[in-house]
Amino acid sequence: MYRAPRGTTDILPQDQRYWRYVERRAVAVCQRFGYQRIDTPLFEAAGLFVRSVGEDTDIVEKETYTFQDRGGDELTLRPEGTAPVCRAYLEQGMHNLPQPVRLYYFCPIFRYERPQAGRYRQHHQFGIEAIGDGDPLIDVEVIQIGWTLLQELELQSMSLVVNSIGDPECRPGYHQRLREYYRGHLDHLCDDCRRRFDRNPLRLLDCKKESCQPYIAEAPRSADHLCAPCREHWDAVTGQLDNLEIPYRVDHRLVRGLDYYSRTVFEIQPPEEGSQSTILGGGRYDGLIQELGGRPTPGVGFGSGMERIIVNLKKQQVKVPPEMPRPVVVVALGDAARIFGVKLAASLRSGGLSILVAPGNRSLKSQLRYASSMDARYALIVGDEELQRGVVGVRDMDRGEQRQLAEADLPTVLQDS
């Protein structure tokens, strides 16, 4: 027996309502902010992600699905959403559009990881990117969209965490400071942290080990060591968040795993502590477009995990409308009635109704059971008797009432239920 590959899953009919719900609300929010949809290919040249996400990141180092196609090209299944959009921005000459270019997307994302709760090898992200404007107002706009979306999905008790990790001007100095601080404590750190010390000192702040927490608390904070322009940018971002009354917490431990981030980084987390808690995360990436060969072009965006949003919708028991209207089921007794019933179904469908024809060769009882199990609003009963009299039995499945109607009256009666 074949199974879905590890870390992938089928999205079954009973779950579709959640997906459509999130999509609908997300699109609505995007449109109000003037963001337009973009779709990029499922795979890209492998080099795109190496350059953008960073050679030394876990994502690129050990999580990509990279393969050679029959022509010998190295391709990678998209492991994140931002780089492809930036590639499209460059390739399609979007710098000629009014800036910033505001885009959103829904797409599957592929990372070869060990699956666990809220983590998959194929997951789906909703994300937005605003490219071409470095104004802190745009950072705030992006954060506001993320925040608004979760509010409008009716998720409760979300917390927004923000930080600034500086830019190429001030980050090296901060790294330096961080290393100097940690150098004296190396003996007391966990093994992971000793590795981080060399490879990626920012990550030291992200350690979850109890024994490392005291050192993190005392560590120098990036937001306190920004260069003047970054400082000004950061102050404007927090000032605007205050102005918009978006509640946030500054957390100097917030660093993100992709190399391209600069200045503003942020995450939104649900109330319960959990390892896979972040459901939306992003930040500014002012160096990325240039890294990909374009003119220096600022950008900011976020990605959010559909699966993680949906887990929280379920956990919080958010009322999500059903995907399908309740159907009408045609119950036909005998061959002649069946022929009539199939035509009746077709004509009612062209009027926009959802019609099922009950499985044939079953008793009336059985067909009505079927109608019940389909959660039918009405059953339309056709037998020899009805055929002769030119009527259809209309059974209201909720009230258990039944009457005989002419075919011509059906659309109006069935419609206003």
Add this chain to the structure above:
RNA sequence: GUGGGCGUAGCCAAGUGGUCUAAGGCGCCAGGUUGUGGCCCUGGAGAUCGAGGGUUCGAAUCCCUCCGCUCACCCCA
């Protein structure tokens, strides 16, 4: 890559060496008289007990290996 937990029908699940040619529940199908659902009752279909090997007179039950699922670490949405 590392560590913990778990694998009995589509789902939940009893059973921990011998009446298991495997209980029960949900779901599915049929029937409960002649054309009427949801509740109830009866019957039916559906399981190489994750796979392979071993121990034993005898294994779903014990041992080994593998596979899979799951949770956590790492990292991330």
